[in-house]
Amino acid sequence: MEVLNASESGAVERAAGVLRVGGLVGMPTETVYGLAADAMNGEAVARVFEAKGRPSFDPLIVHAASAGQAWGVVASEAGWPMGWAADGRAYEAVMGWAERLAGAFWPGPLTLVLPVREGAVSGLVTAGLGTVGLRVPGHPVARGLIEAAGVPLAAPSANRFGGISPTQAPHVVDELGGRVGVVLDGGACERGLESTVVGFGSADGGLVVEVLRLGSVSVERLEEAIAGRVRLRVHRGTSRPAGSGAGVESGAEAPPAPGMLDRHYAPRTPMVLVDRMAEVPGGVDRLAAVCGLEDGKDAGRWGVFFSVPAGDGREDETVMLSAAAGFFERLRDLDERGYDGIVAVRAPAVGLGRAINDRLERGALKA
Ligand code: TXA
Ligand code: MG
Numbered sequence: 227m228e229v230l231n232a233s234e235s236g237a238v239e240r241a242a243g244v245l246r247v248g249g250l251v252g253m254p255t256e257t258v259y260g261l262a263a264d265a266m267n268g269e270a271v272a273r274v275f276e277a278k279g280r281p282s283f284d285p286l287i288v289h290a291a292s293a294g295q296a297w298g299v300v301a302s303e304a305g306w307p308m309g310w311a312a313d314g315r316a317y318e319a320v321m322g323w324a325e326r327l328a329g330a331f332w333p334g335p336l337t338l339v340l341p342v343r344e345g346a347v348s349g350l351v352t353a354g355l356g357t358v359g360l361r362v363p364g365h366p367v368a369r370g371l372i373e374a375a376g377v378p379l380a381a382p383s384a385n386r387f388g389g390i391s392p393t394q395a396p397h398v399v400d401e402l403g404g405r406v407g408v409v410l411d412g413g414a415c416e417r418g419l420e421s422t423v424v425g426f427g428s429a430d431g432g433l434v435v436e437v438l439r440l441g442s443v444s445v446e447r448l449e450e451a452i453a454g455r456v457r458l459r460v461h462r463g464t465s466r467p468a469g470s471g472a473g474v475e476s477g478a479e480a481p482p483a484p485g486m487l488d489r490h491y492a493p494r495t496p497m498v499l500v501d502r503m504a505e506v507p508g509g510v511d512r513l514a515a516v517c518g519l520e521d522g523k524d525a526g527r528w529g530v531f532f533s534v535p536a537g538d539g540r541e542d543e544t545v546m547l548s549a550a551a552g553f554f555e556r557l558r559d560l561d562e563r564g565y566d567g568i569v570a571v572r573a574p575a576v577g578l579g580r581a582i583n584d585r586l587e588r589g590a591l592k593a
Contacts, residue, residue, distance in 0.1 A: 254368060268349070272350060334442075415551070444580070493568060500572070
């Protein structure tokens with residue numbers, strides 16, 4: 227495996243060459259590092275699933291260099307499925323909204339789920355769903371790589387399945403070293419949380435945007451962009467949160483929905499969540515019980531993770547942006563220090579704080 231400095235001449239072109247022959251590239255984006263493959267090459271995409279240890283029912287996001295290239299992956303009016311998101315063949319209505327969202331957030335951390343054009347990408351990318359998640363990344367190196375490869379790139383986050391997402395090139399090496407041909411080092415990811423994934427649906431006879439995964443575009447920002455017609459449909463897992471029934475609230479805030487995506491973004495160290503440190507009930511004994519630590523084991527070493535710094539102003543957008551940017555890196559660091567457990571303090575449930583809390587809730591679920 228080779229790490230190439232993306233700013234060195236020829237590096238992006240070399241990585242594109244790896245993609246063109248069906249290889250995998252660790253790709254910087256503004257959210258997290260992706261594990262990229264030619265989205266049209268089924269064998270290359272299969273290697274992505276294998277390298278991550280990811281189940282094949284979980285679809286990959288397709289990255290395009292421009293909105294024009296992205297729309298090329300979407301079903302045409304003639305191929306548009308009947309009744310998708312709205313009554314009849316609501317192609318114009320849905321695409322009108324999609325273009326508006328793209329205009330507001332692309333290039334950037336918003337993924338749009340739309341009906342896929344037959345044959346545009348490998349069926350493995352979409353897990354046979356008939357829809358595809360699309361985004362134009364904000365990181366210029368990512369767009370340069372897609373352009374140089376000449377094809378849209380399928381790229382999940384470049385971590386082993388279920389683990390903490392990588393926000394720097396060395397994290398990709400730690401997670402996938404040996405399983406990926408080349409990592410393009412484009413520096414630390416500016417946003418630090420994955421893209422917000424949205425689909426479309428109908429309510430009261432009108433279209434709504436459905437948030438399928440909370441992420442770097444806050445729900446408030448989405449509402450601003452499309453005058454309020456946003457609904458949360460975030461999948462919640464069925465596993466019990468580590469804290470439930472044991473005195474530490476799970477605090478799940480998203481509505482229950484059918485689906486999988488339970489334990490995810492998870493440190494190896496057991497983690498419990500609290501809203502404030504003052505709330506830790508019964509101290510270390512209680513926490514040890516919550517985390518299922520064995521009797522007699524020294525449970526005296528706890529790492530404390532302030533997802534957003536304590537104190538005034540923690541709801542401010544700039545404070546939250548910087549907390550989000552360092553979120554996975556700080557959690558990864560803490561995870562490597564050999565603590566018996568991590569006590570993580572939730573973010574305020576506004577703006578990016580909701581995406582941060584979503585990651586914490588999933589990361590705190592027991593395996
Ligand atoms: O910021 C990001 O989105 C990063 C960077 C690399 O772009 N990518 C990323 O990919 O987070 P991944 O594979 O870790 O998460 C993709 C998620 C899937 O698990 C699924 O929830 C959703 O996006 N998704 C993708 N295609 C979908 C589809 N057709 N329908 C519903 N959800 C879809
Ligand atoms: Mg991921």
